[in-house]
Amino acid sequence: MSEFKEKKLPETKGVFQWIEARLPIVGFISAAVGTKYMVPKNLNYMWNFGILSALCLLIQIVTGLFLAMHYKPDVNSAFDSVEKIMRDINYGWLIRYTHAVGASMFFAMVYIHIFRGLYYGSYKKPREMVWLIGLIIFIAIMATGFMGYVLPWGQMSFWGATVITNIFSAIPLIGETITTTLWGGFSVDDPTLNRFFVLHYLVPFIIAALSIIHVIALHRVGSGNPTGVEPKSKNDVIPFHPYYTFKDGVTIVLFFIVLFGFTFYAPNYLGHPDNYIEADPLVTPPHIVPEWYFLPFYAILRAIPNKLGGVVAMGGAIVIYAFLPWLDYSKVKSGRYRPIFKKFFFVFTINFMLLMWLGAQEAVEPYITLSRIGIIIYFGYFFALPLISKYEKPLPIPDSIDSVK
Structure with a gap:
């Protein structure tokens, strides 16, 4: 048997280089947003909405974790637990409103990101896989957003869940089975709320994993640009850092101004007032x-x-x-x-x-x-x-x- 030889790590000159040599994830992040990652030099601000979408996902996960500590996924307690978060938990109102407004901001960033891709042909060769993974992420975000809307268990939550889950019953042969599986019974009730809570908690982490794959696929072929012309020389590209990290920083500041502008001054502007009425299966809202x-x-x-x-x-x-x-x-x-x-x-x-x-x-x-x-x-x-x-x-x-x- 050949004698085992210890793998030699490269010489390091600083703390960051020492960590990077021993922890691959640091090197991956550095390669993704550091001086080693070269990108087209003509990217405009429409390319900033990818990082803003990732920031929204991070905000949703962090605020969602705190909300899950106090939320009770039970039809008799869900509405009251949300009210308790808003009224009795220290800064619970801030966490809940940031999470609710953050969902709207998330979709706004994603929609702009998608329409930018449509206009500049980001779905074309060689970025087809980047586009397809992004579409899967979008579908997962929509599913997560829908399940999250059900959790406050207000009137619009309950009846929205009833209407949307009922559409699966239209699928021939398997529709009824899918619907009763989603419900956990024969109507939207306690098992439905439990299922949606678990999935709403779990899927964002799947989205985070898919987002990493999305970035890896993008870096394999390189970023597109407003001209649609692929970089041909070193004069066409610049390092991501510091040029685009500072450019992203500008939009991140603007993003937080808008996010907390809504959170502090108009947190319910994008919501529906009926969702502050506890769900009642016997009273159908006039307009769902x-x-x-x-x-x-x-x-x-x-x-x-x-x-x-x-x-x-x-x-x-x-x-x-x-x-x-x-x-x-x-x-x-x-x-x-x-x-x-x-x-x-x-x-x-x-x-x-x-x-x-x-x-x-x-x-x-x-x-x-x-x-x-x-x-x-x-x-x-x-x-x-x-x-x-x-x-x-x-x-x-x-x-x-x-x-x-």
Whole structure:
């Protein structure tokens, strides 16, 4: 047998280098956001929303841990335990409001991050896997946000859970089984609340793991940039630190100003007042509406008269993003150089915000008809992408990032 030889670690000149040589995670973080990681030198502020999304996830996990220490996942105690957190626990109101406002901020950052990717072609080769992992993260965030909305056990929590979980019953053959499994019985009740609490606590850690994989996949192929031109020389790139760490720092400060502006002065502005009424299965609210970040998809679900058709349309509105790398096969990545694509993208963006507004309205005319028009425009964008890719004449793109003035 060969004699075992101790692995020699590299010589170190400081405390940080000593730790980095013995703890790989430190080296990974350094490689991800340090001087060794080279990124395109022309990234604008739209690229800051990735790190802001990660910051939101961290805030949600930390505040969620403190809330879980006092929350009781029981239909007879859940509402009162939230009120106790707000009234009797030291700074409980601050933790709860930061968590609630943080959820809205999280979705706002993620939506901007996604739409930036849509405009600049971040889903195109060689970043298809980065995009697909990001889509999985988005679906997990939506599931976590929905389950978290149920936990306060107010009127909107209970009836929102009833409406949304009921949609699974429309799935042929297995729908009823899925619904009763989610409920833990034959209606939204104590087992449902327990299931949602456990999953709401667990899934954010899965999201954190997926986010690390997302970053690893990104670093394997490198970051995109507003021109869509891949870096070709050392003149096209700069170290992430200190240039982009300071740039991120500016937006992080602005982020906290907005977050705590809402937390201290308008914590319930983005919520629904009915959720301060304890859940009552015998009293149906006149207008059931989810949180604002679900509204575009809720509008799609509600506008289809057939229950199964609504479920398929709502699910398809999310899953269709997975096919973008193959639907849009234009060799030009950035929308900056694609005049026809740019027009379609802005129509799609405005239509998405219109669906968000329609989702908050009552299910009556003319809102139902407008929602159906919005659905046609929404899916029409994706079906138009192959035609745009084929017939569009892009503007001349620069030879390199360094040549852009």
